[in-house]
Amino acid sequence: MTQVFVVNSGSSSIKYQLVDLESGTSVMGGLIERIGEPGSFIADHVEGMQIVLDELGEGRDILAVGHRVVHGGSAFAVPTLIDDAVEAEIDRLSELAPLHNPANLLGIRAARAALPGIPHVAVFDTAFHQSLLPAAYTYAIDAELARTHQIRRYGFHGTSHKFVSEEAARVLGKPYAELKMIVLHLGNGASVTAIDGGQSVDTSMGLTPLQGLVMGTRSGDIDPAVVFHLKRHAGLDVDEIDTLLNRKSGLLGLTGMNDMRDVQEAAQQGNADAELALQVWRHRIRHYIGAYYAQLGGLDAVIFTAGIGENNALLRRRALGGLAHLGIRVDDDRNELMSREARVISPDGARVAVLVVPTNEELEIARQTASVV
CATH class of the missing domain: 3.30.420.40 (ATPase, nucleotide binding domain)
Known part of the structure; x- marks a missing residue:
């Protein structure tokens, strides 16, 4: 069987x-x-x-x-x-x-x-990130309150990050346990994870999938005091704020559109709100790349996956443009190649390999299931 x-x-x-x-x-x-x-x-x-x-x-x-x-x-x-x-x-x-x-x-x-x-x-989804050290998963709030209510960073998209990072090691022909990688899972939901020797050491999503990158309808990172401000001055209750940040923010909040393809098309037609949304989206990604590069103490590979990461060559190039000083470069011809195969899109000899790796969470779940039985 x-x-x-x-x-x-x-x-x-x-x-x-x-x-x-x-x-x-x-x-x-x-x-x-x-x-x-x-x-x-x-x-x-x-x-x-x-x-x-x-x-x-x-x-x-x-x-x-x-x-x-x-x-x-x-x-x-x-x-x-x-x-x-x-x-x-x-x-x-x-x-x-x-x-x-x-x-x-x-x-x-x-x-x-x-x-x-x-x-x-x-x-x-959270299991892969259980390797995070306390310094990475602990929020600086009252410790007893946090313990009582299980408040900490958990991270998500773990099956995807695990599958993609292992596949990247295979493509590169290098031992998984020796690689430092940043995986960008970019879809309607989006997250980024720093992986050192096969272990998740930091990840952008937190207690819930709301934290981190700009997503289709989720705000990602935001000053917590915005919640108080909305309560006190906009008259929103807790449920309304929850709905706002999870379902009416991100690309949708900035442009009225939650599909990146629509936002990109609008930006190309001169829509200023759409162009700003793309800039905010890019800014947040680069913020995490820089932070995780520092946390890892070096970098062997950046990996794109999920709907946007796998299929949008322009946004891949835009996300990594201007990072050559970090050893991160994209070869335009390789980047433009459409394929369902895992592949390297950085130039030969680049200090940091850049890859596109289609995720397969169902296969990863199947493999992990078989490992138990």
């Missing part, structure tokens, strides 16, 4: 893939949407999971089921075989990820009920 069934459950959706470990390819996959919504013929995740299993068909030898879980808190540093106690801990951690963990649990419970004789494994 070499196939792992990978499940990524949302509040009203089930995204799934059947991954063959020997070939590293997806045998089949799909997305069930609008579960439980008005007008939908799928009442709940139990029905949705049955539709998925009907699609998979009978007679498949599935090694295990791998579940993406967004928040593992401090409890989960490795992929973990799911039992009732693990389910309960994932549920308890929902207070740290109220939009994600409850939805992940819906898929876990439906799949465990439908496939009771197969091992189920939770793979956590």
